[in-house]
Amino acid sequence: MTRSPYDAIAEGYAALNATSLLNEYYNRPALAELAGDVAGRRVLDVGCGSGPILADLLERGAIVTGIDSSAGMLEQARARLGDAVDLRVADLAEPLPFEDDTFDDVVASQVLHYLKDWAPCLAELHRVLKPGGRLIVSEEHPSAIFFSDRLSGGDREYFGVHRRTEEWELGGRTTELTFWDRPLHAMTDAFAEAGFRIATISEPAPAPAAFERFPELRKHASGRFLAFLLFVLVAE
Secondary structure (H helix, E strand, O other), X not given: OOOOXXXXXXXHHHHHHOOOHXXXXXXXXXXXXXXXXXXXXXXXXXXXXXXXXXXXXXXOOOEEEEEEOOHHXXXXXXXXXXXXXXXXXXXXXXXXXXXXXXXXXXXEEOOHHHOXXXXXXXXXXXXXXXXXXXXXXXXXXXXXXXXXXXXXXXXXXXXXXXXXXXXXXXXXXXXXXXXXXOOHHHHXXXXXXXXXXXXXXXXXXXXXXXXXXXXXXXXXXXXXXOOEEEEEEXXX
């Protein structure tokens, strides 16, 4: 397995996630709400990073496993969670190291957008889920990406799958990340082709605590803004 670009910024990225509006006060609370009661359920977090979502699931009584392509990020997760949690280096572009029908739920938070082709990955996630199990997905909202591009002077169309490359600097370290952006219909088509039924589509608001930590959010009359699009998918 090749070295992950996240290895270079693992410590800085973990620190950023712990305090940022989009992760700590938006994405994580929204995922926890959609997951609901997970006590006693076997849950796989793919692209678990430094483990904040695993920590939430553990606190709610889930039996958790985490995988990530970055050994550096998993070091951060072990520091957070200890050695009792099953953490493994694995690449979503390759077959997963689990038997069929292993998990009740899979969480894929902000990770599918690193893949140009979702089909092999979704097939693997379907395989390791028990029949009727849930895949809970969080992705960047395609409309937010489109409008951001236009506001910055870009002319990329909404439709189609597009490569986006960004240079990130965190903790004094720099790395280059590549994302594959796609419209909503491409996401839902991929889910259906992999054998998933869409149970929920969510465009959440930030958690209430966000308005105390980031008072500038009050300028949004509804308290909502486009950032993430979340799905609950059922394996059929």
